[in-house]
Amino acid sequence: MDDQLLRGERVTLTRLNNNGDAGELPVFSPVTIHRSASCMPGGVYFKIVESHDGRAMGVVGLYDMDPKTETAWLQLDLNEAEAYDRDHEMEALMLVLRYAFTELSLHRINLDLITENEKRIGFFEDCGFRYEGTQREVLCAGDAHLGIINMGALRSEWTRAGSITA
Amino acid sequence: MMDQIMTEGSIEISTCNSDDNQFRFIAQDDPSFLQGGGSEGSLLPASKQAHFHVPGDSRDQGVSEISFAMLEGQTGARIGVVRCCHSFGDRSCGELRMEFANAETQWELLGCALNAFVRFAFTQLGLHRLSMDLPYYSEDEIHMVEQAGFLREAQRRQALYRDGQYYDMLTYGMLRPDWDKHIMEEEKWTINCCAENA
Numbered sequence: 259m260d261d262q263l264l265r266g267e268r269v270t271l272t273r274l275n276n277n278g279d280a281g282e283l284p285v286f287s288p289v290t291i292h293r294s295a296s297c298m299p300g301g302v303y304f305k306i307v308e309s310h311d312g313r314a315m316g317v318v319g320l321y322d323m324d325p326k327t328e329t330a331w332l333q334l335d336l337n338e339a340e341a342y343d344r345d346h347e348m349e350a351l352m353l354v355l356r357y358a359f360t361e362l363s364l365h366r367i368n369l370d371l372i373t374e375n376e377k378r379i380g381f382f383e384d385c386g387f388r389y390e391g392t393q394r395e396v397l398c399a400g401d402a403h404l405g406i407i408n409m410g411a412l413r414s415e416w417t418r419a420g421s422i423t424a
Numbered sequence: 425m426m427d428q429i430m431t432e433g434s435i436e437i438s439t440c441n442s443d444d445n446q447f448r449f450i451a452q453d454d455p456s457f458l459q460g461g462g463s464e465g466s467l468l469p470a471s472k473q474a475h476f477h478v479p480g481d482s483r484d485q486g487v488s489e490i491s492f493a494m495l496e497g498q499t500g501a502r503i504g505v506v507r508c509c510h511s512f513g514d515r516s517c518g519e520l521r522m523e524f525a526n527a528e529t530q531w532e533l534l535g536c537a538l539n540a541f542v543r544f545a546f547t548q549l550g551l552h553r554l555s556m557d558l559p560y561y562s563e564d565e566i567h568m569v570e571q572a573g574f575l576r577e578a579q580r581r582q583a584l585y586r587d588g589q590y591y592d593m594l595t596y597g598m599l600r601p602d603w604d605k606h607i608m609e610e611e612k613w614t615i616n617c618c619a620e621n622a
Contacts, residue, residue: 326585327583327584327585327590328585329583365582365585365590366581366582366583368580368583388581390578390579390580390581391576391577391578391579391580391595392577392578393555393577393578393595393597394553394577394597394599395517395552395553395599396517396553396555396597397517398516398517398552403516403552403553408578408580408595410580410581410583412581412582
């Protein structure tokens with residue numbers, strides 16, 4: 259597989275960085291929370307491009323990859339100015355999960371969502387993630403505190419076809 | 425050099441250097457467990473930073489982690505170190521890591537030390553939330569944090585690898601209102617016990 263380009267029916271993922279450094283990523287609206295800098299920076303980022311008209315849909319990436327535990331964190335930022343159907347977003351996520359589990363041989367992908375985005379839980383569950391809990395009142399937003407939703411996908415539950423084993 | 429900042433019961437809490445490595449981390453020896461939480465900015469409000477300044481500490485350069493030594497009050501023996509840093513960069517949330525002097529330490533004493541630090545974090549540091557990640561197999565520590573009033577909020581499946589096997593990682597959290605309620609219940613329980621013994 260050419261890891262510079264991941265092709266799907268609806269979207270194509272183009273590698274943004276080749277040296278493990280996020281560098282200057284295009285700015286889109288964050289869907290997932292990017293955790294603060296940890297002791298294992300770096301990652302793999304792809305621009306999500308609509309296959310037919312070439313429009314940039316967003317960025318998807320894997321960062322904080324830990325070779326010992328074979329885990330990484332998923333980042334997904336989308337262009338909210340354009341309305342895409344769920345199939346486009348799901349295909350982009352499935353492509354990067356396949357890359358993570360087959361090319362990078364990772365064991366687990368972590369994902370954090372802000373509680374305001376809880377309507378996205380079902381979407382990520384359809385992509386192979388499982389809900390694992392909610393950390394209460396972690397982020398301060400004015401007078402309110404928002405929680406963090408923890409989700410995770412395991413290689414053992416993922417199949418190449420994109421379906422999830424029981 | 426250490427500055428005593430709080431005494432509760434038989435436990436004394438003092439500042440200490442962040443690079444104090446004399447304690448063995450008994451939750452597990454896997455360095456990957458220590459990752460996460462490091463963010464820019466000091467954990468302490470500016471008004472309190474001078475009070476907690478420790479020689480050799482790099483807090484002045486914007487390091488968020490702050491470490492405290494827990495001492496046994498009568499003997500002065502060091503029980504362990506509590507390290508506290510921001511969660512997700514939010515200044516009102518602290519992520520704890522506890523390192524103990526040895527695995528044979530009395531869990532009752534460690535529980536007292538944790539209670540003392542929680543009280544310190546909510547009343548002196550003014551934090552809104554404390555959290556702690558624990559491996560699923562650390563039964564004694566899990567019991568200790570649950571006794572202290574922490575609630576299990578998340579269970580990351582197979583997030584930890586040790587000795588050829590994957591383990592779940594648990595996230596425990598406590599909010600200031602949780603702690604207020606926990607303290608009220610403990611006081612009510614103490615009053616009832618005293619009334620029964622009278």
